[in-house]
Amino acid sequence: MGRNFEFVRWEKYDVISTADVHFYVTLDAKDPASDSVFSFQTLLCDDSSLNCPVMWSTLACRIKLDDCYKDGMPKWLSDEELASDDKKNYVVQESEWQKNDWLHLFTEIAFYSKTNNELTAPPPLEIEKVVVVTKEDTEEGHEKLKAHNAIFYVSYKYNGESSEWARDHKAVIRKTMDRKPGHIYLEVVAAE
Known part of the structure; x- marks a missing residue:
């Protein structure tokens, strides 16, 4: 609006x-x-x-950033932290990332930033796992996907023709919004 x-x-x-x-x-x-x-x-x-x-x-x-999101980008979480589905972390179900096209867009942004924009066609990426971490209080875990301020840990695979990139990839994506229409701040770092 x-x-x-x-x-x-x-x-x-x-x-x-x-x-x-x-x-x-x-x-x-x-x-x-x-x-x-x-x-x-x-x-x-x-x-x-x-x-x-x-x-x-x-x-x-x-935009004006929440103080929690001004520090350096976080490191990739350990396997135990990625597997935990608790109040802080939410392991996104495959059906949810299939319904939310913006998760694919964020993953493409992460991939392009890693490849220095060398590829010109949309990359055939396959998301394997998404964990969202936010300090926003939500009743249901899946509501964390709608958080204005969140960090996404995405593991994905490139299935394209370029053998240079054909492997598993990881990215940490931090999204910060200030609840004003059109204001979004994305930070992306490869986690390999």
Whole structure:
């Protein structure tokens, strides 16, 4: 659901000029529904060309992160921790990751970051196991999939033609959201 945020004030901006001009802008905005003020940071690029003299596009939007998710990326969990299905960890059932396409998207992002974007076709990946860890309190384990702030431990296999990548892979994916529409922060690290 979209919101009509109100501009409050400019905090700061920086300009970096290379082949393109990049504007890093920080401003405060207010949500009239809750009367809360939040910091909004964005990166704009002046992508000029002969056919289009000035074109602005938002390249990034930084959200305010939960303190729990500001530290370095966590390491891969031990086999015992990955197997435990308790209040903190949830072992995602295969039927659930089949229904949630975004888990496949996160896995593809992890794979592409590992391969330095060398592959151009969508990779044939097979998810083998997903464990989600979150501090958000939920009644049912499967609700952890809907957590705004969570860490996903994904083991998967590449089944494509490139023999260089044809093996088992692991990734740690941290998702952080601030409950504002369109705000998501993903961090990915290969865990091998």
